[in-house]
Amino acid sequence: MRTLSAEVERWPLKQAFVISRGAKTEAAVVVAEIADGPRRGRGEAVPYARYGETIEGVVAQIETVRGRIVAGADRAELQGLLPPGAARNALDCALWDLEAKRAGVRAWTLAGRARLDPVKTCFTISLGPPEAMAQAARENARRPILKLKIGERDDLAAVAAVRAAAPKTRLIVDANEALTFDELRRLAPELAALDVMLIEQPLRAGEDAALEGYLSPVPLCADESLHTRAELAACARRYASVNIKLDKAGGLTEALALAAEASALGLGLMIGCMVATSLAMAPAMILAQGAQVADLDGPLLLTRDREPGLAITGSLIEPPSPDLWG
Structure with a gap:
């Protein structure tokens, strides 16, 4: 038993x-x-x-x-x-x-895949004063994508400081529902000028119907607004891409079905995570195959990871060993 x-x-x-x-x-x-x-x-x-x-x-x-x-x-x-x-x-x-x-x-x-390839992950920079965010960006300027947390009055100054500190890195900004629609419309053209590739969850989930018909100069990505396939139709009317997380979907089983349906609707895929160890990231590696963005940097934010953990070199994550998961 x-x-x-x-x-x-x-x-x-x-x-x-x-x-x-x-x-x-x-x-x-x-x-x-x-x-x-x-x-x-x-x-x-x-x-x-x-x-x-x-x-x-x-x-x-x-x-x-x-x-x-x-x-x-x-x-x-x-x-x-x-x-x-x-x-x-x-x-x-x-x-x-x-x-x-x-x-x-x-x-x-x-899961129907012949192999699992390594993936390159974003690296997240926490919300803070522009000078602190710029310093963090400077230390990580060689990473392929930096994801910036925003949601304060000096957001634009912070993003500009990060862009100056990491001029060659692709940037995503994540508001975690902190903006109003008017703030989004004001910020989006400025973020486009700073070559931001994606704005994640600008408005509060449940209050994002205002995005229908809005042509953002920077593509928008749903996070808190999308958990399972139940929210997918609404998100497809409001966003260009969706952030799929195992904790929101309730596991890899639903997340795989969600990713397939989202792709069929023409939505781009970000595969995200909560802050956790390699054991939480390992199944998400299956989802991240072929996704536009992998945001699986949880272990990089920890003082120490579990053993064995995922092998991560810079931003490149190798497939998990059987001793870890799967």
Whole structure:
């Protein structure tokens, strides 16, 4: 018979991670492990307060389906047992890992991919004074893409300072819902002049209908507005691309279906993450194959990563080893 455990882990960050909603100094994650004889599958998830989640709540959600999981529930059954979110993500990714180990193949083979290629990730620069953001950009100017958190009055000065510090790097700005529509319309032409390639989630989710019909000079990307396929039609009317995260979708199973439907609608794909360890990034590597943007820099923000972790050289992430996941 299977066994199931859910453990809380806390991983300190190199420095405070600051966005428009607040700051954090550690990554608090929930790791689910499903064991079946000598084989075990693991999945890592990050409860997110913006979506009403807590560490305790996610662990409690996992406990509500313990009986079904140990009795043999598979990934398809899990989709109906829990709603999208961190709890389902931890269990779904653990089931993928376990299934791959039982079959003696890699998880990407189960997902229909012949191989898994390395991907280049964005690197995130936290919200802060323009001079601090410029210094961080200067230290990371050789990375292919920098993602800047914005949401303060001097946003334009910060982006201009970063552009001067990293003139050859592609830039994404992420407002995390902090702008009004008028602020977006004012900032977007200026950001275009600074060669910003993408603006992520400018308006608050649920209040972004104003974007329908708006021709932004910088393409817009949905993040908080998109969790699963249920929100996809609305996002397709408002955004040029979507940020798919396993914790929002509730696991790799839904995320793969979401990515396929988004691509069919002509939307660009960003594959994102919460701040977490390599165990959370590993299944997202399958999603990131062929995506326009991979934003899987969580381990780079930690004081230390789990062992074994993903091999990351600069911004290039290698496929996970079987000892890590999948």
